[in-house]
Amino acid sequence: MPELPEVETIARGLARAVTGKTIESVEIRLPKMAVAPPGVDFARALAGERVAEVGRRAKYVLIRLESGRMLVTSLRMTGRLLVQRPGETEFPGTHVVLFYTDETRLSFADVRTFGRMRLVEPGEAWDKSLGPEPLSASFTPEGFIGMLSGRTTPIKAFLLDQQRIAGIGNIYACEALWAAGIKPGRPAGSITKPAARRLYHAVVDVLQRAIDMRGTSVDDYVDAEGLRGGFQNVLAVYGRLGQPCARCGSPIVRTVIAQRGTWWCRRCQR
């Protein structure tokens, strides 16, 4: 389930692999997976385009093209972007394939078909409802503390809201709340300033550490180069039902908040 660190890892790998390549043709096998603005033919528009740059915004992989158009890919839970060579076996659930002129190809696969590859026109405000990047200078402790005030929603739901902060998913929300010692169900506005400051630093720290370890591989997540992440080996709470808390030894519990499984320590998260 790619969140910010996994998408960052995928984008970095893709940048190395496809920057400068020219798209020769595009094969769309499941039309809903490839979205273009009204009147624009996805496959036709991409043919002949050169990849200028690959980046990331929130949980989206951005493939910037030389014309100024951009491919914005959302992987949701099971989506994958894989660079493949001629003759290499195709990944199951491949719905869109970009063929490059050097005969390599970029496959967009997603067994659950929740992901989307979207063609965005130059200047289109596709990301207008996304909050700040948590690892950028625009995300500050003061700004974060200010955002919490007066909010009644559980802090866990707040962290998952992409309009507030962009890129945090279920794994890193659980991990950051554990690191900060804050109960996930607590109303966001009830968190004291010192605790909010701890949470701010926990969010930044957990995301940065996860990027350094190439993300978290639960189930069979791999990046664009087919490599697994390493952060699953250092998870404190996510998926660790019944195991002892690394801080106090109390067993990790699982509850549901904002329709998401939530793992936390009843003793040391308050």
Place this chain on the structure above:
DNA sequence: CCGTTGCCCTGCCAGC
């Protein structure tokens, strides 16, 4: 604006 709910999907696994 705010907060909550339901839906989209399929693979996996526990339980019978």
Place this chain on the structure above:
DNA sequence: TGCTGGCAGGGCAACG
């Protein structure tokens, strides 16, 4: 062995 039901989850629409 074979079935069933629950769970996993991000983003978006809809509702009060």
